[in-house]
Amino acid sequence: MCGKFRTLLWAYLLIMVCANTLIDTSVKASNDPLVYSYNFNYLGAFRVPNGLIGTDQFSYGGQSIAYNPINNSLFVTGHKYHVAEISIPTPIIATNLTSLNTAKVLQNFSDVTEGNMKKIAANGEEISGEVKIGGLLVYGNKLIGTSYETYGTSAVLSHFASGLNLSTTGDFAGMYAVGSSPSVPTASFVDGYMTKVPANLQTKLGGPALTGHGIISIMSRTSFGPAAFSFDPSKLGIDTPVAATPLLYYPMSHSTLNPPIGTGEGGASASQFFTQATMISGMTMVNGSRSVLFFGTHGIGNYGYGAPTIIPEYDGLNPCPGSETLCMYDPFGKGKGPHAYPYIYQVWAYDSNDLEEVKNGTKKPWDVMPYAIWTLPLTAVSSYVYPGAATYDPVTQRLYIVTPDSDKIASSSSLPVIHVFSVDLLAKSKSSYKLKGKVMLLNGTVVLKNNGADDLTISASDRTAMQDFSFTTPIAPGGAYNVTVAKQPDNLFCTVLNGKGIVNANADITNIVLTCSSEPKAPHNVKGSFVK
Secondary structure, eight states, X not given: OHHHHHHHHXXXXXXXXXXXXXXXXXXXXXXXXXXXXXXXXXXXXXXXXXXXXXXXOSTTOOXXXXXXXXXXXXXXXXXXXXXXXXXXXXOBOOSSGGGSOBOOEEEEEEOTTTTOTTOOSGGGXXXXXXXXXXXXXXXXXXXXXXXXXXXXXXXXXXXXXEESXXXXXXXXXXXXXXXXXXXXXXXXXXXXXXXXXXXXXXXXXXXXXXXXXXXXXXXXXXXXXXXXXXXXXXXXXXXXXXXXXXXXXXXXXXXXXXXOTTOSTTSSOOOSSOOTTOEEEEEEEOTTSOEEEEEEEEEOSOOEEEEEESOGGGTTOSSOTXXXXXXXXXXXXXXXXXXXXXXXXXXXXXXXXXXXXXXXXXXXXXXXXXXEEEEOOOOSOXXXXXXXXXXXXXXXXXXXXXXXXXXEEETTEEEEEEEEEEEOTTOOOOXXXXXXXXXXXXXXXXXXXXXXXXXXXXXXSOTTOOEEEEOSSOBOTTOEEEEEEEEOOTTOEEEEESOEEEOOSSSOEEEEEEEEESSOOOOOOOOOTTOX
C-alpha cells in the first residue's frame, strides 16, 4: 500500500513539474500589444536654429538624436557630427515651414568625443577614412554614442560615453568594442542607432538597451536590413568587449528581406522591405508595447544601380550619356549608386517575441520578418527624402523623428526638421483603408483596376510631373488588393510596382507606383560597387 502511495505521489509531483514547465513556456512571450500605424498621432514639426553655434551648425546635420529626460530636450548632431542640445517647442502641423516654431539652443555644439571619433581601429588606432556619429542615447547621467567608418572595413571599436554637460572636457570615455565575432560579425552591425528596452522586456531580450546598424556603403560588412543587438551601456569601460546578444540582422549570405529582383508582387520592383536604395537610421521601443520600430527611407520605384538622370527618355538607357553605367530616372539622385525613385519615409515594425526566440536559439537573426511596414505621414518636408534619426520620450509617449535637408532656407544652408508623434496604444483600427499610389513618367491616359474592378482613369501630359492617385473603394483590414493596368496609354508601356498585397499594417496603402516607359523593359540591374 505504501508503495502504491509513493508511486502516486511521484506521479503527482511529476505532473506538477510538467505543468509548471508548460506554464513557464506559455508565459515566456510578451502579451503587450503591437504598435501599428493607427497608434501614431502626428502632432506636427518644429525647426532648428540656423548659423554657426559653437563648433558646428545644424545645416546638413540631424543624422543622430537623443531625448534628454533631465531637461525635456534633445541632443542633435550637426554637420561635423558635433553635438548640441536644443529645447522642444510646441509642434505645429503645417506645410509652410515659416509657420513652425523654432527650437532654442540650450548647449552649443561640442565635439563630445574630444577628438577620439576616428580611433575605432584595432587597439584604438585612428582610421584614415571619414567617420560619423551613428547614434546617441541618454542612459542615466551619460550620453552614449557610436562612431562608424563611412566607407571602409577597418572599424573594430564602436561605442563611447560622455557627460551630459557638453562644455565639460575630460569626461569622454571610449572607444569600446560591443560584441565580438561570431555573435557580432563586425562592428558595422552595432555602430549605429540605439534605444532603451522597456523594463519588462529587458530579461526577455537580454539587456537594457539595443544597438544596431546596417545598409551602409560596403554592404558586405554590415546588415542587409535593420539590425538589433541587446547590450548594457553601463558595462562600457568595464567589460572588454561589452557583451552583445544578437536579436536581428541580415548578413549578405542571408539577405532575407531582399529576394531576387523581379520576384516582387505586382511588378518588377524589388522588395518592399529592403533594397540598397533603402536607408535606416533610427530605432525605438515604445513602453507598454512589444514592438521594435525602425525608421528610415525606402525607394518604391524600379530599383537599379547606375547614374541618375532627370530626362524621362533616358530611364533604363545603358550606358547613360556621360557615364559608363545604367541611367536611372531620379530627379534627386546625387551620383552613381543605387536608385529606386520615388522615395518614402517608412517604418519597419518587428515583434520582440520573435527577437526573443532568436535570443533563445530557436530562430536565426535573419529568420525574423517585420510584422508590418507603413509610410510616415509627414508634412513640412522637402521633396528630397533623406533619412534622419529617431528618439522616444516614455513619459509623454512621444516620438521625435528627424528629416534632414528639409528646411532649405538658403542655397548654402539645408536644415533638418524635427517631427513629433504621440503614441496611443488604446487607439483602434479603422474599419477600412484607402488604396493610394503615385504615377511617374506618364504622358497620356491609363486605366487601372483593383481586384479586376474599381476602374481608375489617370491622365498626364508632363512625364516629369509626379501625381498621386487613389481608388474609390476602400479595403478592410486583412483585405487583399491587386492593382493591374487595364488599358495602356498610346506609345507608352506602364508597369505597376508594389501593386499586390494584404492590408496588414492597418494603414492606407501608399507605396504603389505606376511607372511608364517607351517600351516594355526588364527590371534594372541590381549589381554595383555598393556591395563589396
